[in-house]
Amino acid sequence: MTSTTRTTDGRDVHARAILGPELYSRLPQTKLLLVGAGGIGCELLKNIVLTGFGHITLLDLDTIDLSNLNRQFLFKKKDVKQSKALIAARTASAFNPNVHITPIHGNIKEPQFDVTWFAGFDIVLNALDNLDARRHVNKMCMAANVPLVESGTAGYLGQVQPILKDRTECFDCVPKPTPKTFPVCTIRSTPSQPIHCIVWAKSYLMPQLFGEDEDSMGELDEAEKQGENAQEIATLRKEASAFKTVRTALRDAGAQGQASAARTVFEKVFHSDIVNLLSMGDMWRSRAPPTPLDFDAIRDGTFTITRDAQPNGAPAANGSSADPPDEAAKANGSAGAEKMLNGSANGESSSSAGLKDQRALSLQDNLELFVSSTERLAARLCAGEDTISFDKDDDDTLDFVTAASNLRSIAYGIPGKSRWEVKEMAGNIIPAIATTNAIIAGLIVLQAFHLLRKSYSALRNVHVQFKPSMPLSSINMSTPSPACGVCKDTYTTVRVDPARVTLGDVVCGVLGGGPGSAEGGIGRREVSVYEDKRVLADPDWDENCEKTLESLGVTRGKFLTIVDEEEEYGTIQVAIAAPASWLPDTLPVPLKKKRAAPPPSTPPPSSLKRPAPDDDVLEVGSSSKRPRANDAAIQFSPNKKRRLDEDGLILLEKQDESLEDDVIVLD
């Protein structure tokens, strides 16, 4: 019988044994940034806290939603609507008394999270859910030369990618598939699938009614340039300008007016706009024309649509809008044409079966849902919300998009969708499986260890795949792609106040061709300058060079991209970061205080003037620097070293006060 050795070591015995004393002892000082406190982020936070990381900054822009609770186990029902970062940090802090978690409720793209901020971390872990934020963090890590572990899951699938500048591929080395887009005319006048109607309701109708009052003509100009049908575009232009009336009706609707505003919207989009489109005879030669809907007839139960079968054999309109088309046709006993009575071809009650969100909605159900959701949204506008955009977790907007897309589908003879299906399609919901998130979070930590140990040959891209014989696959790292537009560039940082420095100053300074030209610079060259995709200057156009970065929208946290038009040198990425220190435009002039007459026995009052430049560092209480004649009476609290001006500290004229009280910290 073997004897078991009992250890009295604490919680860290296993972590120390696995990681080895060297790495383990570094973890308490390691500064780690975790971006995202969602499905992967919660699992990952738990892992890193239990492993022994000591300084964790956790950042997330979102608040907790009820639908997060099935897998984001750091949150409870009582936490709904609170900041994810704050609650996750609070919950996970209790797992290890030695951890210090700094939660930040914010967007990682905000300007204060600039390259110098990123450079303050030893490692960054991404637990994000969108390309845009992932790309941003990838670029910031390239600029700051900080190792990154990127990750993602989709149902049973998952991936972990360690990224290190100049050694591995970066997130952008392999182009990502761009989200599917549809031609404007398909969405705006000739939809043929449920997704076309959902995109229309979410991305066109909602913004037109409840979004910013912006000119929607730009998109049509662009569509015309792309060669889309000019006559159709002209009709769409008319339609767009008529939105002004309904927008006003929605915003001016008092409590009683909201129902009539909903009707006004209905009549415009499901009747008048369709009647206008029908006037374009050519458009409907090769496709089934839509049917204008009639508000009163639908409510009365007398509305009917008779539609010829579509060329592909599918009946154009189905009664219960979520029925498969052939079922609806069968119920109608009609092979070549379908008659829809009030949206319920098979006469079945729409509210009969299934979970509330998953049941089929009849035409009448959709009308009532459209009216009630429009009323709710109008009431929110009247109550002071400026704009409302689609959010899959906002019931009012989901109801609106469900009803509007189904009404449009019915008008065009397209199968409808349940509220559940619309949520999935409009919200681009990718099913999340807690187990996949947990596996990926574990793998992220393993790759992070390789990066921290600098054992780069051990780094792997790891995939969790739906293959029972090989659920995990690990792939050797590839070197950076020579064609990558992100990691092959040369990065530099300038720490300036964008309100004061001009584009020309920065470009000349960085190229080394400006006044005081730096040794080793590439000098004045034919360059173009971009901020993201915006051109700010090119060899034939330098008007912006005299303008400040701020006036050009180039703020802290952004990059200027300098491209050598002679193609002799690679591209330079200039990260704009906060100046090391800065002062306000006008220095504050504090009020002069009246001096109380000193009692005869007290020493003369202090005269703490702003010092002359050469007095910038004063050794308080020391005699090493002899005060000038008029400073003879300066008295400081003993043993304090004061750095003036440069560090944003000024001393005020005050008597008999402690040091802390006479120091004002300027931003």
Ligand SMILES: Nc1ncnc2c1ncn2[C@@H]1O[C@H](COP(=O)(O)OP(=O)(O)OP(=O)(O)O)[C@@H](O)[C@H]1O
């Ligand atoms: N730019 C960003 N800055 C900070 N956090 C971000 C940013 N973009 C996304 N996130 C956060 O990344 C997390 C991703 O988590 P997850 O994929 O589980 O999404 P979710 O929003 O929690 O879940 P679901 O999408 O299913 O509602 C979210 O908490 C989200 O708020």
Ligand SMILES: [Zn+2]
């Ligand atoms: Zn790259």
